[in-house]
Amino acid sequence: MTYAAARNLARPTPQPAAQPAPGAPGGLPRLLPGRGAAPADLRSHLERHGRPPYRGQSARLIPVLQESGLTGRGGAAFPVHRKLTAVIEAGPRPIVIGNGAEGEPASDKDKALLRIAPHLVLDGLQLAAEAVGARSVGLYLHRGSGRPEQLRAVLAERAAAGIDRRPVEIIDAPARFLAGEESALASRADGGPARPRFKEPRVFERGVAGRPTLVQNVETLAHLALIARYGARWFRSLGTAGEPGTMLCTVHQTDGTRQVVEAALGTPLRDLLALDDRASAAGGSGGSSPWASTAQAVLVGGYHGAWLPAGQAARMTLSNAALRPAGGFVGAGVLVALPADRCGIAETARVTRFLALESAGQCGPCFNGLPRIATALDELAGPRPDPQVRADIQRWAGLVQGRGACHHPDGTVRFVRSALQVFAAEIERHARGRCTAPGAPPFLPLPPGAPATDADWS
Amino acid sequence: MSKRLRVDPTACTGHGLCAELLPELVTLDEWGYPILADRPVPRGLGQEARRAVTDCPALALRLARSS
Numbered sequence: 001m002t003y004a005a006a007r008n009l010a011r012p013t014p015q016p017a018a019q020p021a022p023g024a025p026g027g028l029p030r031l032l033p034g035r036g037a038a039p040a041d042l043r044s045h046l047e048r049h050g051r052p053p054y055r056g057q058s059a060r061l062i063p064v065l066q067e068s069g070l071t072g073r074g075g076a077a078f079p080v081h082r083k084l085t086a087v088i089e090a091g092p093r094p095i096v097i098g099n100g101a102e103g104e105p106a107s108d109k110d111k112a113l114l115r116i117a118p119h120l121v122l123d124g125l126q127l128a129a130e131a132v133g134a135r136s137v138g139l140y141l142h143r144g145s146g147r148p149e150q151l152r153a154v155l156a157e158r159a160a161a162g163i164d165r166r167p168v169e170i171i172d173a174p175a176r177f178l179a180g181e182e183s184a185l186a187s188r189a190d191g192g193p194a195r196p197r198f199k200e201p202r203v204f205e206r207g208v209a210g211r212p213t214l215v216q217n218v219e220t221l222a223h224l225a226l227i228a229r230y231g232a233r234w235f236r237s238l239g240t241a242g243e244p245g246t247m248l249c250t251v252h253q254t255d256g257t258r259q260v261v262e263a264a265l266g267t268p269l270r271d272l273l274a275l276d277d278r279a280s281a282a283g284g285s286g287g288s289s290p291w292a293s294t295a296q297a298v299l300v301g302g303y304h305g306a307w308l309p310a311g312q313a314a315r316m317t318l319s320n321a322a323l324r325p326a327g328g329f330v331g332a333g334v335l336v337a338l339p340a341d342r343c344g345i346a347e348t349a350r351v352t353r354f355l356a357l358e359s360a361g362q363c364g365p366c367f368n369g370l371p372r373i374a375t376a377l378d379e380l381a382g383p384r385p386d387p388q389v390r391a392d393i394q395r396w397a398g399l400v401q402g403r404g405a406c407h408h409p410d411g412t413v414r415f416v417r418s419a420l421q422v423f424a425a426e427i428e429r430h431a432r433g434r435c436t437a438p439g440a441p442p443f444l445p446l447p448p449g450a451p452a453t454d455a456d457w458s
Numbered sequence: 459m460s461k462r463l464r465v466d467p468t469a470c471t472g473h474g475l476c477a478e479l480l481p482e483l484v485t486l487d488e489w490g491y492p493i494l495a496d497r498p499v500p501r502g503l504g505q506e507a508r509r510a511v512t513d514c515p516a517l518a519l520r521l522a523r524s525s
Binding site for chain 2: 195196197198200362363364365366368369399403404405
């Protein structure tokens with residue numbers, strides 16, 4: 001994994017002249033130091049940003065967050081000030097947990113942020129805890145990723161320097177796709193398996209230990225830490241009026257390289273991915289074509305996201321306002337350009353099998369439906385599939401949608417339905433016994449090793 | 459106050475009793491899991507709905523305030 005500073009991606013939208021606080025960094029990147037720079041240790045972090053600007057009282061930060069327009073960067077884009085307010089209103093003794101569990105195999109951004117700029121995340125965690133009046137603070141990190149050990153050392157350093165007002169407990173997350181789901185986090189923090197729970201009552205009302213629980217993605221906390229210092233207008237000086245600020249993206253190019261890039265919301269996708277808007281809607285060129293490395297389609301929003309034809313994606317920007325009407329969303333910033341010399345159906349089938357195996361196995365429609373959909377996609381990925389298979393997939397997709405405790409079934413069918421649409425020409429080819437990429441090596445990343453088992457949830 | 463049937467999908471084990479007791483509001487999918495009608499419990503079915511809730515072997519069914 002590499003990291004690009006992406007200074008060239010700064011595209012401030014015309015807005016009333018911002019008057020940033022003194023010392024506020026201009027342009028990009030905001031969260032990560034420049035390309036080739038070393039990870040920020042405590043000294044360099046304090047030189048650049050100073051100590052966390054505690055407000056001395058709960059709730060004071062909330063109007064600033066409201067004005068900034070910051071939304072959650074874990075994928076759901078929920079307004080941060082509303083979540084904080086809801087936690088305060090839900091009752092006394094709230095808990096705050098930073099969510100660094102990044103189970104999406106195609107996403108690197110939270111791991112990169114924690115590795116390179118841990119102090120911003122931890123500043124944000126302290127400031128969020130102060131804002132809701134929480135004494136109990138946790139940080140949820142994947143076991144085996146090296147992050148728990150690293151963050152324990154960083155926390156010890158901050159404790160010695162007297163920076164943190166609340167001790168932070170590290171909570172281990174298993175390496176499962178759904179482990180970072182908010183209610184799965186709450187279950188794990190209670191000492192149970194990291195499986196999603198039924199959503200009533202909600203985590204913010206009664207989460208960990210039955211107490212109101214604020215869960216924020218680690219990137220969201222890093223933005224919060226900067227907004228607390230440099231203000232809402234500074235934050236809004238990049239991004240769009242409706243979706244202000246920047247976000248970290250994990251960008252996968254057609255040559256198989258992946259990079260974490262910080263980009264302003266509203267950045268054209270073709271500035272992030274090599275896209276040719278003259279490309280055909282999907283597929284069409286064989287492995288020997290001179291266009292072999294051209295993108296045929298773009299996956300936005302990761303494995304719960306949607307495929308878009310490359311030509312359509314090339315005209316879009318990194319924003320929910322642009323992507324939602326096309327069935328996509330920015331999610332946690334995963335962008336994958338699928339090369340023209342791969343089979344989109346085979347890729348989708350492989351990932352759908354993974355998603356089926358990552359079902360928590362709790363909700364009947366999910367654990368019955370997803371494996372059937374995956375098997376049907378396997379058939380569709382082969383030569384001359386049964387003509388009934390597509391109708392089966394659509395029927396099962398309808399049966400699982402909206403019937404899980406979490407969004408896993410909904411996200412999976414969004415991904416699958418978009419594939420049936422965007423790779424329709426490929427499906428026709430398979431019906432005639434042909435394929436764009438018979439036997440091509442896999443493109444979309446999946447975790448190495450054997451599929452997870454039922455024992456891996458805690 | 460009108461009420462609506464809700465199912466906790468993590469608790470439901472697909473016994474199907476709810477569909478037997480309350481076929482007007484509950485059908486079963488092809489795997490035996492309940493599909494609830496997207497409307498409040500009508501006046502005349504309140505007793506049947508309460509019985510479906512109390513008799514669910516998995517205690518997965520509940521009556522919630524209609525929203």
